[in-house]
Amino acid sequence: MKTLNNFNFKDKKALIRVDFNVPLDDQFNVADDTRISAAKPTIIKILEDGGSCILMSHLGRPKGVQEEFSLQHILNNVEEIIGVEAIFVSDCVGEEAQTAANNLQPGQILLLENLRFYKEEEAGDKDFAEKLSKLGDIYVNDAFGTAHRAHASTAVIAQFFPEKKCFGYLMEQEINSIKKVMETGEKPVLAVLGGAKVSSKITIIENILDKVDHLIIGGGMTYTFVKAQGGAVGDSICEDDKMELALEILKQADAKNVKIHLPVDVVAADDFSNDANTQIVKVDQIPEGWQGLDAGPESIKIFHDVVQQCKTILWNGPLGVFEMENFAKGTIELGNSIAKATKNGAFSLVGGGDSVAAVKEFGFEDKVSYVSTGGGAMLESLEGKTLPGIAAILE
Numbered sequence: 001m002k003t004l005n006n007f008n009f010k011d012k013k014a015l016i017r018v019d020f021n022v023p024l025d026d027q028f029n030v031a032d033d034t035r036i037s038a039a040k041p042t043i044i045k046i047l048e049d050g051g052s053c054i055l056m057s058h059l060g061r062p063k064g065v066q067e068e069f070s071l072q073h074i075l076n077n078v079e080e081i082i083g084v085e086a087i088f089v090s091d092c093v094g095e096e097a098q099t100a101a102n103n104l105q106p107g108q109i110l111l112l113e114n115l116r117f118y119k120e121e122e123a124g125d126k127d128f129a130e131k132l133s134k135l136g137d138i139y140v141n142d143a144f145g146t147a148h149r150a151h152a153s154t155a156v157i158a159q160f161f162p163e164k165k166c167f168g169y170l171m172e173q174e175i176n177s178i179k180k181v182m183e184t185g186e187k188p189v190l191a192v193l194g195g196a197k198v199s200s201k202i203t204i205i206e207n208i209l210d211k212v213d214h215l216i217i218g219g220g221m222t223y224t225f226v227k228a229q230g231g232a233v234g235d236s237i238c239e240d241d242k243m244e245l246a247l248e249i250l251k252q253a254d255a256k257n258v259k260i261h262l263p264v265d266v267v268a269a270d271d272f273s274n275d276a277n278t279q280i281v282k283v284d285q286i287p288e289g290w291q292g293l294d295a296g297p298e299s300i301k302i303f304h305d306v307v308q309q310c311k312t313i314l315w316n317g318p319l320g321v322f323e324m325e326n327f328a329k330g331t332i333e334l335g336n337s338i339a340k341a342t343k344n345g346a347f348s349l350v351g352g353g354d355s356v357a358a359v360k361e362f363g364f365e366d367k368v369s370y371v372s373t374g375g376g377a378m379l380e381s382l383e384g385k386t387l388p389g390i391a392a393i394l395e
Contacts, residue, residue: 001172001175001393003168004169004172006166007164007166008049009049009050009051010049010106011050011051012046012051012052012138013052013053013054013104013136014051014052014053014136014140015132015135015136015139015140016043016046016055017057017139017140017146018039018042018055018056018057018143019143019144019374020035020057020059020074021057021058021059022036022059022074024068024074029073030074030077034373035373036074036078038170038373039055039142039168041170042140042169043055043109044082045169047107051106052104052106052108053108053109053110054101054104054112055086055109055111055112056092056112056132056153057112057114057115058121058146058153059071059073060114060116061116062116062117064117065117069114071112071114075088078109087100087109087110088113089110089111092112092113092114092117092118092132093128094131097113097135098135101135101136115132115152115153121151121152122151123152125156126152126156129153132153138165139158139165140165140167141165141171141389141392142167142169143171144170144171144374145376146389147171147377147389148374148377148385149388149389154389158395167393170373173370174372174377177349177372178378178381178382180312180347181314181349182211182382183211185347186311187213187311187312188309188310189213189311190213190214190216190306190307190310190312190314191212191214191314192216192218192307192314192317192319193215193216193218193221194217194218194316194317194355195220195221195316195317196219197220197239197242198221198242198245201221202242203384204382206249207384209252209258212258213258213259213310214258214259214260216303217260217262218262218320219317219318222236222263222266222292223236224239224243224246226262227240228247231284231285232284232286233286233292234286234291235286235288235290236268236290261302263296263299264283264296264299264302265280265281265282265296265298266283266286266292266293266294266295267279267280267292267294267326267327268280268290268293269291269293269326269327270289272321274325276326278326280297281296283296293327294329294331295319295333295334300333307334307338307340308340308341308344310341311346311347312346313341313342313349314348314349315348315351315355315359315368317355318330318331318358319334322354322358328362331358331362335359335362335364335367338350338367338368339368342367343367348369349369349372350372351371351375351382352379356371356372359371
């Protein structure tokens with residue numbers, strides 16, 4: 001696996017695919033700069049070698065050129081976080097971009113305009129990729145968040161740098177973290193899967209059953225498993241058409257000696273609202289008109305004990321509707337349990353949109369081993385798929 005450490009960037013122009021697809025508020029201010037900060041170590045290494053950086057990214061889902069999706073909005077944030085002034089060009093290919101790249105001096109940064117202003121980017125157009133490739137000497141992919149897309153700047157462009165392509169530090173960390181969970185992690189290995197639907201996690205569950213010793217299933221998925229086993233789930237979210245599959249998963253887990261842990265009690269509510277009436281009930285005895293919205297106290301204790309005995313932990317998905325304060329306790333307590341295990345030497349990886357949001361909201365970011373920056377890319381990795389952006393560098 002070629003990484004930044006395989007190259008000296010002195011007097012070289014590094015063409016870096018970063019993922020600066022950050023949320024902007026109504027005033028076009030960056031609402032969360034995590035992804036910009038995540039690219040900093042890669043950029044600094046290249047500049048310190050005596051090279052220069054040409055940064056290319058997408059932002060949002062523009063239909064053609066739309067000013068509100070211009071990367072100019074994030075220029076100040078990039079300069080502030082990296083600590084270096086950056087040059088911005090209002091295109092990513094063509095004469096203006098090429099001239100700016102040609103004139104770039106060691107120690108300088110060039111930020112290109114939104115790649116997705118060209119439909120050729122998402123189409124994986126080879127000619128467009130070739131035009132981009134002419135801007136730099138070495139291609140660095142540091143955009144894990146888009147590694148599952150076969151786009152021009154992530155998968156197609158690498159062929160124009162047969163010997164001069166590598167992963168950035170962020171990408172390297174992401175790949176190694178997933179590898180740790182899926183291949184090399186110290187046992188026992190635990191996966192915690194939450195979220196609303198079994199259907200969105202089927203492939204992950206099937207792929208990780210060979211790799212884990214324990215599997216905690218929480219969130220809305222719980223009720224499909226409980227109902228499939230004859231439990232009463234009231235008005236809880238449930239995929240009736242996936243009950244057969246849930247039983248099959250339990251059977252497979254049993255055959256593979258994987259211990260599945262479902263909640264034994266839940267916080268049930270008479271409405272999907274933070275102000276609803278609540279009661280703690282057994283997970284398979286939820287009354288009609290009530291729905292399970294969080295893990296109960298007994299479940300939290302059981303999950304805590306499971307977490308403490310594991311050495312490698314993957315957390316993907318919350319245990320309840322954590323966006324509502326009254327149903328956040330299960331997710332918060334799980335975070336505390338994983339933080340404690342991490343402190344005691346376990347490796348913990350958090351990935352997937354909702355669990356990452358929960359980790360940030362409740363202050364666990366620095367208490368786990370690694371928080372993934374890529375939602376879809378992370379999920380596809382866990383499903384065992386080879387991501388185009390990764391394959392292109394390895395080829």
